[in-house]
């Protein structure tokens with residue numbers, strides 16, 4: 001109806017055109033003549049955001065009005081949401097009219113979408129998982145709020161200088177972020193430090209009061225998360241820290257301007273920067289401050305909703321199911337107890353019942369060095385009241401343990417929330433388990449290992465708490481959006497329902513696995529995607545990648561347990577084989593790497609340097625003649641991933657069995673038609689079950705074999721001595737073949753492999769090389785390999801995050817999705 005044409009809601013091409021022009025003029029102060037690329041982006045982003053606001057406002061009302069509704073509160077220190085414009089356009093279904101509208105203005109929608117600088121508010125898997133789950137909850141109609149931190153600096157930008165990683169600050173807000181709405185009226189104060197005191201309340205009861213030394217203002221920044229179809233919208237609420245008072249007028253008036261703003265600066269450091277270390281955690285007080293800051297603000301926000309609904313506090317768990325994404329927000333258990341007991345005078349037992357019914361905890365790692373433990377002294381200095389509460393939770397918990405297992409003091413010590421070894425410390429995973437009604441691992445193998453190793457005592461004590469929810473990824477961003485060619489091809493055969501019913505629909509593709517016409521189309525698309533990635537590599541790296549080569553890719557954080565060095569040893573062995581017999585047949589292979597190393601991770605940074613040096617030698621060797629190419633894609637992030645996954649033929653998932661909790665990159669590659677070369681680790685195990693063993697390239701020790709070999713005394717040198725291919729690859733590195741004769745630069749890597757090799761690279765090498773030969777053979781048989789690729793997509797329906805969210809709803813949250 002043209003008469004009620006509305007510039008903020010109209011989704012026709014002319015309406016969108018007018019909206020963009022209006023924004024350009026009234027929001028950015030520009031005309032099409034003066035507008036920069038950023039101005040066009042902003043104008044389009046605000047135009048798209050306007051069209052989300054109906055669903056957005058209905059979403060807010062839903063949570064704050066419905067008395068009988070249980071919402072998920074997803075607590076996560078990281079949300080790696082990726083670029084927003086493209087995914088929101090997809091969800092609203094306005095790509096075509098918007099493209100047309102922009103074309104009439106001489107603008108290209110794809111170029112504008114590609115120009116977005118993503119908010120890097122996460123390290124890797126855990127943060128991206130949180131974002132996929134937000135997408136699935138909105139798509140399935142699960143009312144949810146994501147609570148996290150509005151870091152001023154996200155994940156660093158990785159640049160490469162002379163083969164070394166160099167970190168640069170990521171000031172992602174420099175150009176503004178059109179998707180967020182600041183909600184000052186919902187700001188809350190958060191205390192830190194100070195001491196506690198007891199007092200008698202009006203009813204004559206002994207109560208405790210915390211007198212924090214300082215207070216910080218937590219200000220919510222809301223980002224809408226709209227589901228596919230555009231009708232259901234949730235919110236991601238990220239807290240940023242501000243000084244309670246802008247500055248100290250006392251100091252200001254007396255002329256000490258520096259001191260006047262000091263407090264402001266100190267307060268704001270809380271949300272200043274994302275810690276870029278995943279895994280080995282560092283006991284830094286600022287990190288604990290960040291965790292408590294966002295947890296406290298979030299719980300107070302939830303209690304505000306509870307009170308606004310007029311519901312009594314002892315029904316709080318009927319309003320919110322609170323999910324702890326790893327232990328980073330685990331202090332929430334103590335904070336909710338404090339708010340209920342100290343703040344509202346609730347009896348301990350009642351408060352504890354409410355608390356445990358609210359919380360559930362997802363564990364994301366088996367690595368012992370990643371389990372968070374805070375020295376008691378540090379913890380008590382920052383959160384004195386919470387330490388007392390944790391002691392009380394522990395006292396009551398150990399009383400139950402001792403009643404159930406009298407005389408077993410070893411068991412009590414192992415289960416205790418406090419590690420008595422010096423320095424005494426708070427075990428955050430134990431706090432999370434005791435304070436939750438459900439604990440889950442992120443893949444079947446991972447959950448099994450949790451129950452039998454890392455948490456075996458807890459599993460024996462409360463077996464009913466433990467369950468598995470295998471991770472998933474959103475097929476919207478990681479197929480429909482990032483691989484439009486393949487998406488259109490799939491839709492042309494099975495219709496579009498796979499986009500929000502992936503698990504149910506994608507299997508229909510299997511019928512076309514051997515259809516020659518479909519196969520040719522499939523290969524053509526892969527080739528176009530490879531050409532697109534090649535163009536980027538050419539532009540940014542000056543490396544020529546042959547789109548007819550097999551693209552073999554490993555992109556993920558750089559970690560010894562993920563074994564990028566196993567991959568590069570394989571590359572060196574292939575190179576040696578070519579050098580030995582340059583005339584032998586060798587089908588073109590491009591081996592691509594990408595990923596960031598934690599800035600303080602010595603070995604990981606040296607592995608990055610090694611890969612670069614190997615690349616330089618191989619790519620420049622005329623004997624190789626371009627048949628083997630190695631490239632390192634810098635600054636791997638969500639945006640880069642969206643170009644890389646669609647272009648891969650082979651996905652490298654080669655962690656030592658028992659170390660990778662799940663992996664999610666494996667799934668992103670798989671649903672884009674890459675065939676996995678991998679170990680029986682994390683979700684690889686289940687992916688292989690789904691695609692069939694003949695469509696998966698397996699190698700390496702199994703988790704029980706790893707334990708067995710280590711028990712018998714693992715000696716990496718024995719492998720180097722008996723396998724000439726391995727011995728030679730190591731010798732080449734050691735002798736300086738990739739470092740212009742410098743024998744020192746990579747000595748730490750070679751020595752570590754020969755004398756320690758904690759992640760058993762040498763033990764798995766021969767099996768990996770054997771597997772490589774099978775891969776090359778399979779790739780030569782085009783029809784067979786295309787069939788493998790199609791079947792990988794068709795049979796990975798289970799790995800949609802929609803399935804994961806349904807699992808959480810049914811097994812943990814007791815919530816029924818409103819859609820689908």
Ligand code: 26W
Nearest residue numbers: 125126278279281364442660661662663664
């Ligand atoms: C305390 C420092 C720290 C920071 C982040 C420790 C641990 C983390 C994360 C748990 C690391 C992470 O991202 N883990 C990954 O989580 C993914 C989602 O479940 C899994 O797929 C990966 O296997 C797991 O390594």
